[in-house]
Amino acid sequence: MSTPGTTHAPIRFGVVGLGFGRCHAKVLSTLPGARLVAVADLDPEAQGIDLEPWAARLGARGHRDALRMIEEEDLDAVVIAVPPAARRRIVEAAGERGLAVFLEKPFAVDEAHAEEMTALFDRFPDMPVMMDFCLRHLPAVRRLRELLDGPLGEGLVVNADLVLPRDDSPGWVWDTAQGNGIVNENTCHLLDTLCCLLGEPVSVQAAGGSFLGSPLEDGVAVTLRFASGAAAVLTGGALGAQALRTPATLSVYTRHGQARLSGRDHMFNDLEWATADSADAEHEGWPLPGRGEISAAALAHFVASLHAGTAPAPGRDAGVLAVRIAMAVRTALKSGATVDI
Structure with a gap:
């Protein structure tokens, strides 16, 4: 097997979970x-896939x-891309073969499982690992990150919204031993x-709960506080309508102005921004x-x-952090108190 990074040969991939x-x-x-x-x-048939011809059409x-x-x-x-509880042997096999890993979210079921998976990955310290937190790689989000490092200055207050349609998630998402809820999984x-x-x-504060009879919380309103002093309010869960195609919005008020991301189908593709002294707003868009x-x-x-x-980037630490926040949200829902992360 060739070593990634030493030649210009294509990186050879396998995909687990269809x-x-x-x-x-x-x-x-x-x-x-x-x-x-x-x-x-x-069980490819459960995914509606006739495995051999389907793979062959992709050259695999x-x-x-x-x-x-x-x-x-x-x-x-x-x-x-299988549920978190089914990954251990796959990660071990990949590590023993010296493979890089692109890991679907969530990183783990809960904090205890995250610790177990962290210890597993620690056995393979040279293994490149990337979490599929794909929103941060969208051009609109990358551009906003540049603006926060440039003319807009640091983010101070954010309002964000990403709520899945109801009945849009497979059963394993709601199983405490598998996905452990829509906040952890999506x-x-x-x-x-x-x-x-x-x-x-x-730290985190949260309100909400299981509004439609889901086994775990299906709608949350969350306030996050950051070490910088910034604050974010977000809504998440699975209370949306399919016809609206999962709209996504994020407004950020910054040291020197403000910006707004918007989009649909889970994705941001439109950006408006202006500094406090701008005569007109800038608008930038990308194909969805x-x-x-x-x-x-x-x-x-x-x-x-x-x-x-x-x-x-992001690596596995980002996956662990997301699990910790999701579990802190659940604790805050139950206690009504501010929960440290």
Whole structure:
């Protein structure tokens, strides 16, 4: 197996889990600098996939055993897109083969599981690991990050909204031993984006609960305080309507002005901003990717990092932090108190 970063040969990928992982596979099959070699799913029929012809259309081989795929195929990296509780043996196999890992969120089921997974990854200190917190890699968010480091100055107060449609999540998301709730499994995208923009969070307050009879909280209003003194208010959960296609908004008031991100299908693609002394607002927009291409920019960053021999971002620490915040939200919901992170 060639070593990523030492040649210009494509990074050879395997993808494990063809629920949402099918989207990663399709992106990788055409992504410059990457080559999709193989895919694996224990029960592809449950995903509506006829495995061998489906994989062949992408130029890959299909497997029903992820461990066998990792053992038999000549890979540089693996995308792990199965629920958190099913990842341990896959991570071990990848680490023993010296593969890089692109890991779907959430990083873990809860804080105890996050500690276990951290100890597992620590066994492979040279393994490049990237969390698929794909929103921070969208062009609109990257541009906002540049503006906060430039003319707008640091973010002070943020209002953000990302709420999934009701009945849009598979059952494992609501299982405390699997996804452990929609905040941990999906609102974590917004939690990571806020940390990317505002820095280290220090405490959380929350209100909400299970409004539609979900096993865990399905709607939350959260206030986050950051070490910088910045504050963010966000709404998350799964109370939305399919017809509105998951609108996403984020307004930030900064040291020298303000900005607003907006979009739909979980993604931001429109940015308006102005400094306090601007005569007119600036408007910047980007094409909205298809829903199945939401991770394309993140995967492109991962591939570029492997070619360059640099650490991809965000790494596993960002995954651990998102789990800690999600669990702090639940604690705050139950206690009504401010919870330190």
